[in-house]
Amino acid sequence: MPYFDAASAAPLHPVARQALLAALDEGWADPARLYREGRRARLLLDAAREAAAEAVGCRPDELVFTPSGTRALHEGIAGALAGRRRVGRHLVVSAVEHSAVLHSAEVLEAAGGTVTRVAVERTGRVGVGAYAQALRPDTALAVLQSANHEVGTEQPVAEVAEACRAVGVPLLVDAAQSLGWGPVAGDWSLLAASAHKWGGPSGVGLLAVRKGVRYAVAGPSDERESGRAPGFPNLPAVVAAAASLRAVRQEAAQEGARLRELVERVRVRVPELVPDAEVVGDPVRRLPHLVTFSCLYVDGEALLHALDQAGFSVSSGSSCTSSTLTPSHVLRAMGVLSEGNVRVSLPWGTAAEDVERFLDVLPGAVAGVREQLGVRTGVPTSASGDPAELVLDTLGKRCPIPVIELAKVIGSVEVGGVVRVLSDDSAARLDIPAWCEMCGHEYVGEEAVEGGVAYRVRRRV
Amino acid sequence: MPYFDAASAAPLHPVARQALLAALDEGWADPARLYREGRRARLLLDAAREAAAEAVGCRPDELVFTPSGTRALHEGIAGALAGRRRVGRHLVVSAVEHSAVLHSAEVLEAAGGTVTRVAVERTGRVGVGAYAQALRPDTALAVLQSANHEVGTEQPVAEVAEACRAVGVPLLVDAAQSLGWGPVAGDWSLLAASAHKWGGPSGVGLLAVRKGVRYAVAGPSDERESGRAPGFPNLPAVVAAAASLRAVRQEAAQEGARLRELVERVRVRVPELVPDAEVVGDPVRRLPHLVTFSCLYVDGEALLHALDQAGFSVSSGSSCTSSTLTPSHVLRAMGVLSEGNVRVSLPWGTAAEDVERFLDVLPGAVAGVREQLGVRTGVPTSASGDPAELVLDTLGKRCPIPVIELAKVIGSVEVGGVVRVLSDDSAARLDIPAWCEMCGHEYVGEEAVEGGVAYRVRRRV
Numbered sequence: 001m002p003y004f005d006a007a008s009a010a011p012l013h014p015v016a017r018q019a020l021l022a023a024l025d026e027g028w029a030d031p032a033r034l035y036r037e038g039r040r041a042r043l044l045l046d047a048a049r050e051a052a053a054e055a056v057g058c059r060p061d062e063l064v065f066t067p068s069g070t071r072a073l074h075e076g077i078a079g080a081l082a083g084r085r086r087v088g089r090h091l092v093v094s095a096v097e098h099s100a101v102l103h104s105a106e107v108l109e110a111a112g113g114t115v116t117r118v119a120v121e122r123t124g125r126v127g128v129g130a131y132a133q134a135l136r137p138d139t140a141l142a143v144l145q146s147a148n149h150e151v152g153t154e155q156p157v158a159e160v161a162e163a164c165r166a167v168g169v170p171l172l173v174d175a176a177q178s179l180g181w182g183p184v185a186g187d188w189s190l191l192a193a194s195a196h197k198w199g200g201p202s203g204v205g206l207l208a209v210r211k212g213v214r215y216a217v218a219g220p221s222d223e224r225e226s227g228r229a230p231g232f233p234n235l236p237a238v239v240a241a242a243a244s245l246r247a248v249r250q251e252a253a254q255e256g257a258r259l260r261e262l263v264e265r266v267r268v269r270v271p272e273l274v275p276d277a278e279v280v281g282d283p284v285r286r287l288p289h290l291v292t293f294s295c296l297y298v299d300g301e302a303l304l305h306a307l308d309q310a311g312f313s314v315s316s317g318s319s320c321t322s323s324t325l326t327p328s329h330v331l332r333a334m335g336v337l338s339e340g341n342v343r344v345s346l347p348w349g350t351a352a353e354d355v356e357r358f359l360d361v362l363p364g365a366v367a368g369v370r371e372q373l374g375v376r377t378g379v380p381t382s383a384s385g386d387p388a389e390l391v392l393d394t395l396g397k398r399c400p401i402p403v404i405e406l407a408k409v410i411g412s413v414e415v416g417g418v419v420r421v422l423s424d425d426s427a428a429r430l431d432i433p434a435w436c437e438m439c440g441h442e443y444v445g446e447e448a449v450e451g452g453v454a455y456r457v458r459r460r461v
Numbered sequence: 462m463p464y465f466d467a468a469s470a471a472p473l474h475p476v477a478r479q480a481l482l483a484a485l486d487e488g489w490a491d492p493a494r495l496y497r498e499g500r501r502a503r504l505l506l507d508a509a510r511e512a513a514a515e516a517v518g519c520r521p522d523e524l525v526f527t528p529s530g531t532r533a534l535h536e537g538i539a540g541a542l543a544g545r546r547r548v549g550r551h552l553v554v555s556a557v558e559h560s561a562v563l564h565s566a567e568v569l570e571a572a573g574g575t576v577t578r579v580a581v582e583r584t585g586r587v588g589v590g591a592y593a594q595a596l597r598p599d600t601a602l603a604v605l606q607s608a609n610h611e612v613g614t615e616q617p618v619a620e621v622a623e624a625c626r627a628v629g630v631p632l633l634v635d636a637a638q639s640l641g642w643g644p645v646a647g648d649w650s651l652l653a654a655s656a657h658k659w660g661g662p663s664g665v666g667l668l669a670v671r672k673g674v675r676y677a678v679a680g681p682s683d684e685r686e687s688g689r690a691p692g693f694p695n696l697p698a699v700v701a702a703a704a705s706l707r708a709v710r711q712e713a714a715q716e717g718a719r720l721r722e723l724v725e726r727v728r729v730r731v732p733e734l735v736p737d738a739e740v741v742g743d744p745v746r747r748l749p750h751l752v753t754f755s756c757l758y759v760d761g762e763a764l765l766h767a768l769d770q771a772g773f774s775v776s777s778g779s780s781c782t783s784s785t786l787t788p789s790h791v792l793r794a795m796g797v798l799s800e801g802n803v804r805v806s807l808p809w810g811t812a813a814e815d816v817e818r819f820l821d822v823l824p825g826a827v828a829g830v831r832e833q834l835g836v837r838t839g840v841p842t843s844a845s846g847d848p849a850e851l852v853l854d855t856l857g858k859r860c861p862i863p864v865i866e867l868a869k870v871i872g873s874v875e876v877g878g879v880v881r882v883l884s885d886d887s888a889a890r891l892d893i894p895a896w897c898e899m900c901g902h903e904y905v906g907e908e909a910v911e912g913g914v915a916y917r918v919r920r921r922v
Contacts, residue, residue, distance in 0.1 A: 003498055008491040009693065017485060024478060028663065030469040034765055035774035037464055067528030067664065068692030074681050100691070103681035196693060202489065203528065203664045203695030220535050220564035230561070231529030232470065232657060234664030234695070304495055313496035 002354040007345035013199030016244035023236035048242035064225035069194025072205035083214035088138025089113035095333035123282040124153035132163035146178040151281030152290035158186030195241035204241040256288040298340025306365040337434035339400040399427035424452035463815040468806035474660030477705035484697035509703035525686035530655025533666035544675035549599025550574035556794035584743040585614035593624035607639040612742030613751035619647030656702035665702040717749040759801025767826040798895035800861040860888035885913030
């Protein structure tokens with residue numbers, strides 16, 4: 001049963017499992033104690049810290065273990081902001097950071113600070129110039145991911161780090177998606193990561209803070225982990241995290257190249273196999289194991305369910321699979337289609353046959369969902385006597401219905417005529433322009449109407 | 462090799478180990494995902510929450526899993542304080558709470574709030590009346606441990622909870638030391654605990670917040686654990702924590718009675734076997750498995766080392782075993798001797814023979830340390846012609862040296878005469894009065910002198 005959602009959580013690496021079992025016996029005691037069980041635990045903790053620091057590319061005393069990647073980000077951002085409070089209360093992030101970063105930014109705003117969210121290109125990549133321009137004399141901290149968790153696009157971390165150094169702003173890199181594949185290039189100041197993304201256990205994050213970076217612990221003081229990660233250390237999991245990081249790094253070059261080819265195959269074949277599908281994210285500067293595409297006229301949750309039924313576990317950034325009814329902020333920032341969105345992220349060791357089977361199954365799964373929704377795809381035929389303007393009321397209907405209804409009626413207006421789609425679904429703002437681009441129509445613009453928004457689309461073909 | 466420090470961390474319970482192993486295979490995926498691996502993880506998480514809630518005595522939706530007991534306290538206190546910000550910014554704690562509570566109190570003070578630290582009796586028990594008197598109209602939260610982690614004394618939680626209810630103040634109970642033995646009695650509002658104290662794995666704490674308690678998440682928002690514990694859940698450890706809590710509860714009555722007798726034996730025998738030793742803590746209203754005693758004229762670290770050499774792992778609240786050079790705040794609040802302090806906390810299944818062996822070994826270990834320090838114990842003999850007053854300069858010397866020097870010279874003054882001990886060691890303030898009480902002398906008082914404090918002791922025997 002192929003599991004293709006490594007970007008959420010990778011299955012436990014055999015080395016992690018082995019190390020965890022050994023550390024359950026040897027590392028349950030308090031490493032701060034002086035008796036033999038404590039000393040044994042201390043040795044394990046020190047060795048894990050050294051191994052992790054070597055993989056990160058920092059000194060052991062610059063690295064602490066946190067309970068998760070999310071907590072590493074929350075605490076790293078809070079600590080760096082507090083450490084440079086006197087410089088200012090301005091934070092720079094990219095618009096496509098992980099929610100843990102964006103939620104930390106909201107906390108700063110609620111407390112009276114300001115945040116600049118740097119826009120990204122259609123590939124999801126942030127521009128170095130745009131990022132550098134966002135840095136101000138009162139910027140306390142800049143945050144940038146090494147690679148995007150939803151579309152796999154790599155960010156220009158080394159160049160942004162240089163721009164930050166030039167103006168004395170520390171850069172925190174969220175390396176959650178990439179650390180298993182290799183160290184983060186460039187002269188960063190802080191780095192956060194998450195062990196269960198590389199096959200380590202859950203319950204372990206890493207936070208590195210380079211010597212000389214101003215840092216102030218924001219919460220209650222604690223003697224553990226240099227005061228930066230309070231609470232009794234989750235030692236067996238920490239040991240397993242460090243051991244598995246070392247293990248995946250040894251295979252990273254070879255396995256990365258192999259998965260990169262499998263992903264390339266998906267990138268090429270999906271648009272050939274599935275009508276009205278769009279692969280998103282940077283085609284070259286990307287993670288080796290992750291690819292994301294969107295399919296018009298498809299309900300994301302129904303597609304995930306169909307793929308799950310066929311034995312494939314994938315995730316989606318569509319609004320119709322989230323509880324918030326809003327599409328992924330990453331897809332929105334990129335300005336790409338969000339409906340029928342599928343993220344495939346291959347775990348270490350994924351078999352090529354499983355990827356081929358996925359490509360065999362996908363077209364039928366998409367077609368099945370479209371059939372259920374009553375979708376006719378393809379260019380509509382025009383009839384003479386069609387009106388020049390038509391209003392399509394989809395108020396109260398959710399993604400992908402507004403776009404499906406639009407596709408159904410576009411043929412009912414004359415070429416050059418306009419359909420006004422009334423919608424109160426936030427995904428429509430993203431998906432109607434994306435549909436126009438994919439189908440060759442013109443997106444004219446939007447205007448507020450009672451109960452929602454009218455999106456104007458001019459028929460061109 | 463007997464390990465007698467269960468109050469720091471208990472060895473992993475076999476049920477915890479078994480559950481952890483099973484959950485490593487079944488519970489590594491994201492429980493928020495809809496595919497089969499996610500649904501399996503969700504089932505495990507839901508079952509663990511139900512089991513833990515049943516043991517705590519709350520509804521499953523009132524309980525979240527945190528990365529440690531420390532974090533449960535930090536976050537529970539911050540959330541309850543934030544939820545009642547409008548009521549006021551006053552916090553009540555006992556003087557003998559865990560450092561995680563006291564450090565949270567310091568954060569409140571640094572932010573402009575106020576804290577009342579309720580004093581305890583010499584047994585370590587807080588008075589219900591004294592606690593109730595500390596509650597004010599602007600009290601946002603009250604915190605009390607179910608039982609003390611250093612001396613085992615049980616607190617009157619049910620009565621204090623009633624006093625809090627009467628004036629509408631929520632009570633947070635730190636149940637870290639007692640939850641394995643049974644649910645917390647009384648009508649508490651919030652409860653925190655730590656799995657590795659009952660034989661669960663490290664990396665798991667519990668935080669229960671009763672419905673109707675005002676609570677506001679202080680940090681970045683997160684969709685996990687009702688927003689109260691951000692980050693990917695440490696699911697295998699959570700499953701193991703819940704399973705082992707259920708397992709230890711089934712044996713709690715029987716095993717508790719057995720360990721209570723072993724501890725009683727230590728309480729009775731230590732003062733018989735070791736000259737100038739004092740057992741501290743409430744003799745009756747106490748945890749079944751924990752006993753603490755202090756030995757005059759003993760360096761805590763040397764004694765721990767001697768016991769470790771003999772195969773026994775115990776801990777100490779003496780200043781000479783901590784990196785801060787201050788004695789345990791618990792012993793200080795109780796006003797009992799801190800030097801030569803030993804805490805024995807028996808894990809589940811401790812063999813009676815191991816406790817007997819400990820009692821065999823202890824007198825020799827204490828005598829050995831005293832010999833190294835050149836201590837003559839016993840009542841000093843008076844010689845005629847002794848002066849009426851003598852100054853003993855121990856500035857720069859650390860616990861237990863000031864008390865040892867005092868014991869050496871007390872016989873050099875006449876009965877009724879006074880020794881002024883000059884000391885800059887904070888343990889002296891606690892240990893010199895305690896020494897006077899144990900040896901039958903009169904503690905007169907202290908006065909500031911250049912470079913430290915002069916403690917005045919009148920010879921009485």
